[in-house]
Amino acid sequence: MPSSHExxxxxxxxxxxxxxxxxxxxxxxxxxxxxxxxxxKAYLFDVEGKAYLDYxxxxxxSILGHAxxxxxxxVTKAVAKGLSFGASIAAEADLAEKITILMPNLQKIRLMxxxxxxTMTAVRLARGFTKRDKILKFNGCYHGHVxxxxxxxxxxxxxxxxxxxxxIPKAVIQQTFSVDFNxxxxxxxxxxxxxxxxxxxxxxxxxxxxxxxxxxxxFLSGLRELCNNYxxxxxxxEVITGFxxxxxxxxxxxxxxxxxxxxGKIISGGLPIGAxxxxxxxxxxxxxxxxxxxxxxxxxxxxxxxxGLASLEMLDIAGFYTExxxxxxxxxxxxxxxxxxxxxxxxxxxxxxxxGLFFTEESEIYNYAQVTACNFQLFRQFFHAMLAxxxxxxxxxxxxxxxxxxxxxxxxxxxxxAAERVFSKLNKERKYASTIFV
Numbered sequence: 001m002p003s004s005h006e007x008x009x010x011x012x013x014x015x016x017x018x019x020x021x022x023x024x025x026x027x028x029x030x031x032x033x034x035x036x037x038x039x040x041k042a043y044l045f046d047v048e049g050k051a052y053l054d055y056x057x058x059x060x061x062s063i064l065g066h067a068x069x070x071x072x073x074x075v076t077k078a079v080a081k082g083l084s085f086g087a088s089i090a091a092e093a094d095l096a097e098k099i100t101i102l103m104p105n106l107q108k109i110r111l112m113x114x115x116x117x118x119t120m121t122a123v124r125l126a127r128g129f130t131k132r133d134k135i136l137k138f139n140g141c142y143h144g145h146v147x148x149x150x151x152x153x154x155x156x157x158x159x160x161x162x163x164x165x166x167x168i169p170k171a172v173i174q175q176t177f178s179v180d181f182n183x184x185x186x187x188x189x190x191x192x193x194x195x196x197x198x199x200x201x202x203x204x205x206x207x208x209x210x211x212x213x214x215x216x217x218x219f220l221s222g223l224r225e226l227c228n229n230y231x232x233x234x235x236x237x238e239v240i241t242g243f244x245x246x247x248x249x250x251x252x253x254x255x256x257x258x259x260x261x262x263x264g265k266i267i268s269g270g271l272p273i274g275a276x277x278x279x280x281x282x283x284x285x286x287x288x289x290x291x292x293x294x295x296x297x298x299x300x301x302x303x304x305x306x307x308g309l310a311s312l313e314m315l316d317i318a319g320f321y322t323e324x325x326x327x328x329x330x331x332x333x334x335x336x337x338x339x340x341x342x343x344x345x346x347x348x349x350x351x352x353x354x355x356g357l358f359f360t361e362e363s364e365i366y367n368y369a370q371v372t373a374c375n376f377q378l379f380r381q382f383f384h385a386m387l388a389x390x391x392x393x394x395x396x397x398x399x400x401x402x403x404x405x406x407x408x409x410x411x412x413x414x415x416x417x418a419a420e421r422v423f424s425k426l427n428k429e430r431k432y433a434s435t436i437f438v
Contacts (some may be wrong), residue, residue: 001047002047020207053391054095054404056401060400061266062404063243063404064405074306087299089302094309095305095312096108098309102247102248107422110299112276113298114144117144117264119237123149126259130199130294132196136202136232137177139181140209141203162347173375180369200233200235201235202237205241206245206250207368209399210371212400213367234260239265244265268308271307272298321353331415337346344423355400358371381426390414
């Protein structure tokens with residue numbers, strides 16, 4: 001089998017940048033991306049046979065670990081009956097109903113093929129329903145590669161140092177306001193000036209595309225109140241947080257009810273899927289009942305739906321999120337303790353099975369500007385040193401980390417042992433560098 005380096009060189013001959021998604025490129029950390037062959041529970045294995053303890057988890061989708069047996073069995077049975085029909089199947093309604101049971105704020109669901117498609121449709125629906133054009137989003141929040149939402153986006157856009165994507169007309173940009181996450185005062189000022197023009201506020205309730213930034217007390221409820229006052233819709237982008245931070249998503253944890261919610265990743269156990277859900281009167285504004293058009297040949301396809309039903313059944317088991325949150329907290333606290341012992345400036349956030357690491361002296365991190373001011377060089381050193389130890393974190397300081405239900409005491413112990421060695425090494429390198437430049 002060719003090495004990852006050889007495969008990357010070949011891929012660059014036929015694929016732009018050698019990758020089919022920029023966040024895989026390792027551009028933020030340097031070096032070549034790893035090519036993986038298979039995964040099992042909490043581990044990934046590269047094409048050369050090396051095992052990695054995985055904290056990326058297909059960018060949050062693999063909450064049950066890799067190749068969970070019930071999901072694999074469900075997919076295998078569905079595949080034997082046909083890959084796609086481009087027509088309705090009974091299980092679509094089963095999956096939609098299951099989601100509405102777990103997330104009661106979602107009265108109706110439209111299944112789609114990706115999180116980007118879901119957010120694109122949410123914005124179009126909000127504009128059609130309110131008959132307004134402008135959207136308000138937040139700096140560092142990424143909502144997929146939708147023209148009107150690629151304004152001050154985080155995630156891969158930040159990694160590549162591209163403030164706004166080329167190919168987006170100025171007329172589209174002029175319909176989007178982007179303000180600081182967690183700054184309700186900024187939001188209020190925009191509403192005071194343009195409130196009657198704003199169709200919707202779209203927000204990641206936990207900002208997971210600038211690492212992991214938690215909402216300050218009153219921020220999400222304040223957005224709800226402003227939207228109520230001005231007749232705008234509130235859209236929660238829970239593509240990452242949905243079924244990742246709690247069974248009912250971030251809206252359950254923070255007790256704030258959005259009008260529309262976008263989902264993805266986890267609800268099919270890792271297969272391509274997206275979903276838009278919300279209040280009945282708004283969802284009925286979608287075609288064929290309403291004037292807002294959205295369609296997809298593979299929407300609600302039998303393979304993704306089968307995987308989704310099997311996955312959600314496992315997530316609905318009592319105690320699932322209690323244990324997931326406990327493992328995540330122990331991981332984060334262990335890393336913080338080891339970094340402190342080694343004199344490495346590390347801060348961290350976590351919620352549910354989601355976490356973020358920040359190499360900074362700042363006591364609190366709550367917006368995009370603070371994230372961009374962190375020590376990215378130290379992150380790069382940490383990433384590559386941990387990778388050499390067989391620990392795979394997100395290859396970007398702007399991406400969150402993810403814990404699965406297959407991470408346990410043994411995987412935590414392996415992570416801490418590696419981190420202790422890495423932090424000690426980083427401390428020695430920092431001391432050596434300081435003596436050179438004195």
